[in-house]
Amino acid sequence: MFFRLFLILLIVPVIEIYLIIKVGQVIGGVATVSILLLMSLSGAWLIRHQGGRVLTQIRGELSQGRLPAAQLLDGALIFVGGVLLTTPGFFTDFLGIFFLVPATRRFIKLWLGLWLQNKISRGGFMVRRHF
Numbered sequence: 001m002f003f004r005l006f007l008i009l010l011i012v013p014v015i016e017i018y019l020i021i022k023v024g025q026v027i028g029g030v031a032t033v034s035i036l037l038l039m040s041l042s043g044a045w046l047i048r049h050q051g052g053r054v055l056t057q058i059r060g061e062l063s064q065g066r067l068p069a070a071q072l073l074d075g076a077l078i079f080v081g082g083v084l085l086t087t088p089g090f091f092t093d094f095l096g097i098f099f100l101v102p103a104t105r106r107f108i109k110l111w112l113g114l115w116l117q118n119k120i121s122r123g124g125f126m127v128r129r130h131f
Helices: 002-027 027-062 069-086 090-099 104-121
Strands: none
Touching: 002 069, 002 090, 027 069, 027 090, 069 090, 069 104, 090 104
16 A cells, blocks of 8 residues: 555656646647646635535435435545645646546446446455544
């Protein structure tokens, strides 16, 4: 697990720098920085809009006495998307938008559900209690 995290933290910045340089060579430095700033501002708006909607849904589910599991997962995915959008770069912006758009978020939730089912069926998912 630590090695995977190390690889991600090593590879993602290299991809970001490469993409920023390539885009800068094609459209220029000022345009590249402008696009990155516009993406961050758009991401902030999307986070606020989508996050507010999910919070309203969570409150509605809780007021009816139901556990808002799907809405909590949406909130977590929106948070991850927001973190990715605040990281400067084209690759993380693309991933962040992927986490924020409701249509693509459904695919992520489906994949997470299948992954969790697979882990549970294989016995690879353990819950430990510490008292």
